[in-house]
Structures are given as C-alpha cells and as structure tokens.
Amino acid sequence: MIQVELKRIKTEAVTAVGMGTWGIGGKESPDYSRDRESVEALRYGLELGINLIDTAEFYGAGHSEELVGEAIKGFDREELFIVSKVWPTNFGYEKAKKAARASAKRLGTYIDLYLLHWPVDDFGRIGETLHALEELVDEGLIRYIGVSNFDLELLKRSQEAMRKYEIVANEVKYSLRDRWPETSGLLDYMKRENIALIAYTPLEKGSLARNPCLAEIGRKYGKSAAQVALNYLIREENVIAIPKAGSRIHLEENAGAMGWRLKVEDVEKVRGCV
Known part of the structure; x- marks a missing residue:
C-alpha cells in the first residue's frame, strides 16, 4: 500500500486511499x-x-460513528x-469539547484526527473551537487537529490562530472533475506546508468510474477507470482520497488504486478525459 505522512506525524503513516462513511448509518436506511x-x-x-476511516457526528446523526466503532473491534487500534468532525452547531469552547467526547x-475509542466540518462566518467561533481541540489533544481524547471545506485564506487564518499545535489536514471536495484545489492554489500551498489534503467525493458519486476515456487509459496499466x-x-504525496466504503468489489477496486503511479505523459491525458 502507498502510505503518506501527515504533517509532523513522524512515527506513523496512513494509506493513501481511505474509507468514507457519508450515507452509512441510517441516512439511506432509516x-x-x-x-x-x-x-x-x-x-x-x-x-x-x-x-x-473518515466519519463525522453529522453522518447518520452519530450512528455512522457507532458503526465505525463496531467495525474496528478486534483490530489493532x-x-x-x-x-x-465537529458540526458547526457545536463550535465553541465548551460545545466542541462536549461534541468530541x-x-x-x-x-x-480516541479520535486520531478531529476536523472542523464546515467554516462559519464568525471566525471567533472557529478560533474558540480550535483552542478547545488543542486542550483535547493534551487530554489524549484526540491526537491531531484539522479543518474541512476551508479555502486558502481561511486555512491560513486558522493556522495563525493555533496556540500550541498545528493544522495537519484539510478535507475538501477534490476530483478529476472538480479540481479547484489545484486551480485555487490550495493544493500547492498545502504541499509547501506539508498539510494533508483529504479528498472527498473523489469519484463524483461513481460517474468517473464509468468514464470510457479513463477506462481506455486504465487498460495500459491493467487498471479500471475508477x-x-x-x-x-x-x-500527490500529501493527498488522501476517501471514496465511500461500499461493496466488497468497490473496496477491492479502491485498494487497487494504490501501489502504482500514472506516468507523467498520461497525467494530461487523464485531465482531458473530463
């Protein structure tokens, strides 16, 4: 498996493809x-x-987290x-701590990486939340702090607001069809800062998996369009993709996206497929 190091996490690595859980835990099956x-x-x-595994308190009103907790039983934690992730309604010093607990x-179990799920207009609430999470790191409840859906300016402001620890990740929508992290300068900045970019909806809800141009390029590598x-x-060494953890076949396919690399001459061809 290809692994990537998160910012200043020196002793461990995570797989470059993870498992997303949006839609798992009650939303699609009440x-x-x-x-x-x-x-x-x-x-x-x-x-x-x-x-x-990527989850959030918002997913299935917390039930997705319960399912993740059940799934990891018996594995080496x-x-x-x-x-x-903490939802914006729980931003603030005391509310964020309560939500994390x-x-x-x-x-x-403890949480390895805890993210602010969405930005809000009041940066004071963002700052309070980040400071609360820093204390939770000291308590051992969470290990690292990150944000989600933050643009470049807001990411920089959040970095400046940190008192003791640092922002190690930003989870954003990123796919071949939606390459705004590239065009906005966000990806380049995060690479320079060694901040992990966690890409959600990387297959555009399956549409890229059905792209005939990507499938044609994939044949050269013995790989699928997805x-x-x-x-x-x-x-990109700092990017982690988190397609939804669906069927066994899809999980096998997702795992097969690791362990090889597109050749430079094929990268532009891939971009031209969408």
Whole structure:
C-alpha cells in the first residue's frame, strides 16, 4: 500500500486511499437494515489493509460513528487512523469539547484526527473551537487537529490562530472533475506546508468510474477507470482520497488504486478525459 505522512506525524503513516462513511448509518436506511452490511464492508476494507476511516457526528446523526466503532473491534487500534468532525452547531469552547467526547464515546475509542466540518462566518467561533481541540489533544481524547471545506485564506487564518499545535489536514471536495484545489492554489500551498489534503467525493458519486476515456487509459496499466481517477489524486504525496466504503468489489477496486503511479505523459491525458 502507498502510505503518506501527515504533517509532523513522524512515527506513523496512513494509506493513501481511505474509507468514507457519508450515507452509512441510517441516512439511506432509516430502519438500520443495512447496518450489518456497512460494518462488514468497513471490516473488509480494514482486512485489505486500508487503515483510514473518515466519519463525522453529522453522518447518520452519530450512528455512522457507532458503526465505525463496531467495525474496528478486534483490530489493532494503533494500526488504524480514525477521522471524525465537529458540526458547526457545536463550535465553541465548551460545545466542541462536549461534541468530541460524545463522538469518542460512540466510536468507543480516541479520535486520531478531529476536523472542523464546515467554516462559519464568525471566525471567533472557529478560533474558540480550535483552542478547545488543542486542550483535547493534551487530554489524549484526540491526537491531531484539522479543518474541512476551508479555502486558502481561511486555512491560513486558522493556522495563525493555533496556540500550541498545528493544522495537519484539510478535507475538501477534490476530483478529476472538480479540481479547484489545484486551480485555487490550495493544493500547492498545502504541499509547501506539508498539510494533508483529504479528498472527498473523489469519484463524483461513481460517474468517473464509468468514464470510457479513463477506462481506455486504465487498460495500459491493467487498471479500471475508477482506479485511474483515484491514482490521479494520490500521485500527490500529501493527498488522501476517501471514496465511500461500499461493496466488497468497490473496496477491492479502491485498494487497487494504490501501489502504482500514472506516468507523467498520461497525467494530461487523464485531465482531458473530463
């Protein structure tokens, strides 16, 4: 597996493709009839060696975190990397701490990386939240702090607001079809700062997996269109892609996006496919 180091995390690495859990845990099945299927999919991904799981308190009103907690039972916790997020309604010093503790309880474990899920207009609330998370690092409830959906200016302001620790990741929408992190300068800045970019919706809800141009390029490597689309993202050493943890077949395909690299001459061809 290709692994990447997060900023100033010197002793560990995470796989360049992780497992996203948006839509897992009640949203698509209010009667929870698909819970067992979701847990088994996550466990299969872990068995394949994918060690990062991304979740949030907002997903399934916390139920997704509960399913992640169930899925990781029996695995070596120190080999896993769990990401969760605090929703803007829980921003603020005391509310963020309470939310993090609730997430950790649902997960049944500490949180490796805790993110501010979405920005708000009041930067004071963002700053308060970041400072609360710094104290939670000291308490051992979370290990690292990050943000999500922050543009370049807001990322820089957040970095400046930190008192003791640093921003190690920014989770944003990024795919071959939606390359705004490249065009906005965000990706280049994060590379210089050695901040991990966690790319959600990397396959554009499956549409890139059905792209015939990507499939044609993939044949050169013995790979699928989806694997080409994911490899395009993770060819950057600081990028982690988190496609949804769906079926066993999709998880196998996602894992197969790692361990090889698009040739330079094919990168522009890939961009031209969308």
